[in-house]
Amino acid sequence: MAWMLEQLGDLLRRFPEIAVFLTLGLGYLLGRIKFKGFGLGTVVGTLVVGMVIGQAHVEVPNFARTLFFLLFMFATGYHVGPQFFVSLRRGGMQLVILSLIFAIVGIGMTILIAWFLKLDSGFTGGLLSGALTQSSVIGTASDAIQQLQIPDDQKAVLVSHVPVADAVTYLYGTIGVTLLLTKVFPAIMRINLRAECEKFEEELGASLDKPEDQAGFEAAISIDVQAFKVGDEFAEKTVAEAEAAAESGVQVARWRRRGRAVRPDKRLPLRKGDIIALSGPREALLKIGPRIGEQVVDAAAMEVPFHSRTIIITNRKAVGTALSQVRQLDDKRGQGLHLRRLTRQGEPLPLLPRTILQRGDAAELIGTAEDLDRVTPLLGVPDVPTEKTNFVAMGLTIALGALLGVFAIRIGGIPVGMGTGGGVLLAGLAFGWLGSYQPALGRIPDASVWLMQNLGLNAFVAMVGLAAGPHAVEAMKSSGVQLLLASIVVATVPHAIAFTIGRYIFKLNAGQLMGALAGAGTVTAGLQALVDESDSSVPVLGYTVPYAINNILLTASGPVVVAASQFWAQSGP
16 A cells, blocks of 8 residues: 555656646545535635645646636636726725725734734735635735745745645634624624515515516516407507507517518507517516407417527616616617626626616626617627637736736835736736726636636645645644634634624615625625525625625735734744
């Protein structure tokens, strides 16, 4: 057995690429294992596997780590860019303030606990990364350590401590915080999270019954088409009059008198015996159908060519508009169109009258090509599916960002700067924001962004884990318990303070507030747990702004906590 392990270790040392992809595969497998809904997640799973395989002393070039990390940072900036800048202007000042308070308290508690426990720069960076579940800090903190003016062997040890601390502290940062958001805080408030979300949905207009008050373009997941033979009541009435008699969202999609079925002119007078096909929500058709006449089966008339189109909200007139007012942008008040889905940063939003559209939101509409073409420019630009990434724009943006991150200032002899990773993050942020105005300038498919984020981060983490492997056991023995206890303080205090301010000063709805805390702590698993617990998408409304802001602030703070820890180390006891 020992001989086989030695042969395997020798193989991995000779071909480190095998070790990297073996770590990726096994790490994802470990991260997907869940017990009662909780698991390590792919990042920590990959990190743990990497540290185990790293016991074989596998060496991976630093350049490879940097390359994958820069891809991840660019994709992260590109993804949150539109929402980040929108949040600074109209994302809700309360949520912005809550995000800033959370970040300041979280960073401050990390520095304070590190000073109290005498943690080195590596453990400090990993504590921030894991306790506040911002894995990108592994890269920015490690990059900052590499810039320190200390011997290379000390740098290697400190860099290895970052992922070790992250792996230990991430457990409470995810599982503990999720329990805080879904169980502890609601219990403190003595509220039912689902009832609170329903209350907020009422405030957004969930109970409004008037057609003009409903969500724009008639929010309906399914559209029904039914054919009727025109009877006495609607004989000699025009198509427009027939549509006016029905509820909002119903239109005469096809008309047939003798020949083929066509889309009728609104001024066309109907005659008794004409076949017309109505499209709209099933409930509305049930009401108007008997008045039109006898329901029939007419394949030619009922063959309405519906299409689905996703529109990115960019038009200034649409940005900041409530869903119930969107149809007012259209002369035909959104007739024939149905809103199927509205997402922000990939998360679904409630389709309620007072839900506010923001730049970069994606609205999926269903209707005929003519209706979609009419409304698309009123909202923004179509999200044209593409499988091709704009490598020119991507490459130049990453290069410019890395160049920007090279520059640093020295405070007390300690270099403090963004690093190449931080520079690329800011460049990706600007590129994503620009793309929300003109998507055609630098369109990157969602699948490509997902791949860069997940492969970039996890490949980077795999290599970091491999490098940390030889030092992991010793580091766990010396500081494992300290780090676990430290993570409880660092993760709990900012959440508790932000919770207190949000609930008792800002008076935020509990569902929105819990979502905001999940976003401020960048706990994506917590958001999903909140959505499941409340059976509502209300937490998403609180999540997106803090998530966009603190994704940037926490990532950029990696060099700050490293510099603070190193300053105390140089100052002595």
